[in-house]
Amino acid sequence: MKNFKIMRIQLLKLTIIVSLAALSAIYSLNGAPAEAFSAGPFPSLTGAPGESSCRECHSGGPTGGTLSINGLPTNYSPNQEIILTVTLAQAGRLRFGFQLTAIDDTGKRAGDLIPNDSRTQTQTNNVNGNQRQYINHTGQGNAPTSSGQGSWTFRWKAPAQSVGRVTFYVAGNAANGNFNQTGDTIYTISQSIQPAPALTNIASVSAASFAPNASLTADGIVAGFGTGLSQNVVQATTVPLPTQLDGIEVLVKDANGVERPAGLFFVAPTQINYLIPAGTAGGNATITVRRNGVDAAQGTATIEPVAPGLFTSNASGKDVAAAVILRRRNNIDTFEPVAQFNAATSRFDPLPVDLGPDTDVVVLVAFGTGFRAAAQSAVTASIGGTASTFVGVAPAPGFEGLDQANILIPRSLIGRGVVDVVFTANGKTANTVQISVK
Numbered sequence: 001m002k003n004f005k006i007m008r009i010q011l012l013k014l015t016i017i018v019s020l021a022a023l024s025a026i027y028s029l030n031g032a033p034a035e036a037f038s039a040g041p042f043p044s045l046t047g048a049p050g051e052s053s054c055r056e057c058h059s060g061g062p063t064g065g066t067l068s069i070n071g072l073p074t075n076y077s078p079n080q081e082i083i084l085t086v087t088l089a090q091a092g093r094l095r096f097g098f099q100l101t102a103i104d105d106t107g108k109r110a111g112d113l114i115p116n117d118s119r120t121q122t123q124t125n126n127v128n129g130n131q132r133q134y135i136n137h138t139g140q141g142n143a144p145t146s147s148g149q150g151s152w153t154f155r156w157k158a159p160a161q162s163v164g165r166v167t168f169y170v171a172g173n174a175a176n177g178n179f180n181q182t183g184d185t186i187y188t189i190s191q192s193i194q195p196a197p198a199l200t201n202i203a204s205v206s207a208a209s210f211a212p213n214a215s216l217t218a219d220g221i222v223a224g225f226g227t228g229l230s231q232n233v234v235q236a237t238t239v240p241l242p243t244q245l246d247g248i249e250v251l252v253k254d255a256n257g258v259e260r261p262a263g264l265f266f267v268a269p270t271q272i273n274y275l276i277p278a279g280t281a282g283g284n285a286t287i288t289v290r291r292n293g294v295d296a297a298q299g300t301a302t303i304e305p306v307a308p309g310l311f312t313s314n315a316s317g318k319d320v321a322a323a324v325i326l327r328r329r330n331n332i333d334t335f336e337p338v339a340q341f342n343a344a345t346s347r348f349d350p351l352p353v354d355l356g357p358d359t360d361v362v363v364l365v366a367f368g369t370g371f372r373a374a375a376q377s378a379v380t381a382s383i384g385g386t387a388s389t390f391v392g393v394a395p396a397p398g399f400e401g402l403d404q405a406n407i408l409i410p411r412s413l414i415g416r417g418v419v420d421v422v423f424t425a426n427g428k429t430a431n432t433v434q435i436s437v438k
């Protein structure tokens, strides 16, 4: 502190000598350089620990003004950029100056201060072994922005990693405009912000297959599991899906660094069902859950063009298919269920499918997700171990992310009872589901 003061006085002397030699014409009577301070003070005058303030030279004016920092959030996230405005107001004052620094609890510089315009400038200085950064007014920036008020807008970029609590120290001078140190009033304030709480994990899987660690696709319906995700259970009631429910947003950043908001089917404290946005590139994606504008949970997923999953009636990924039967008889199409609700077990049981006379064409329409991008030539299915002679895929109409696989049921299965349905797309096998054939 003492050394620093001496150093500063020496610096002041040096400035005076150099300025005297070159610019004696513009010297004011007291011998101080006319523009040196009004055009930006020395560093380390914010009143932060280890620093003095502008009071070191300025004093003597009336009080009653206010110094404030606007724009500081409660929490900061790594690399977050925040626009800050320092405002100093005191009626009747003619020139205004300030200096601000942002430091952590150990006194080290926290983040970057970035000028927005010619009213502010930055400098650095060492305080007790800590290099700190300062932003303060310029020669232009001491002019009032309105009567009796000066303000300065600039940016603060949070450090890449949390450094714990960050405190902003500011000193301001509401000056009388006599281009001197006398008759001015100095204010000092500080304000702290905390790092956002650590992100919890969200594990995203196909909402159809629930297969762990499997790839996901653009336009695929995903179940993301975590804890403390949303406050309430809220379901979407519109198509296109909303991108915000109960204050929750899900952002999918693809391998090219492009981030898109995901459509939300529902949000709950431990699960969010969402749609991987169309256009999400293949490769590693980062999934971020944002709660009321603050990142709350994060996870990763591998995106591929095709990753088939079939829905099941009990939402388990491995029993009776979420499907309907399409029966074509005499050129008339009818739909029939493949499952029935069992009140005793509160579960769906397979409902035996009657393949009818051999003039009937009976097709299983199995609902799933993640396979609409597969070519017709790249899909296969077998039921009860018998390959189907016709398999087609398409997006299911009226829904987002829902695909359907139309699988002709081989007549050789008559009388087999419960059988497995094995569906593949682009060489990838979906979760095995079941139907029953009468």
Ligand code: HEC
Residues within 6 Å of the ligand: 012, 032, 033, 034, 035, 036, 037, 038, 039, 041, 042, 045, 046, 053, 054, 055, 056, 057, 058, 095, 096, 097, 098, 099, 136, 142, 171, 172, 173, 175, 176, 177, 178, 179, 180, 181, 184
């Ligand atoms: C080392 C002494 C010293 C310190 C410390 C100092 N100043 Fe000054 N300041 C001066 C002198 C000398 C002048 C008059 C010359 C000039 O206008 O540059 C001045 C002038 C000013 C003026 C114009 C005043 C007027 O009435 O016209 C402003 C505004 C100002 N300073 C702001 C600040 C702020 C803000 C700080 C603290 C962050 C500060 N100064 C710290 C010496 C100092």
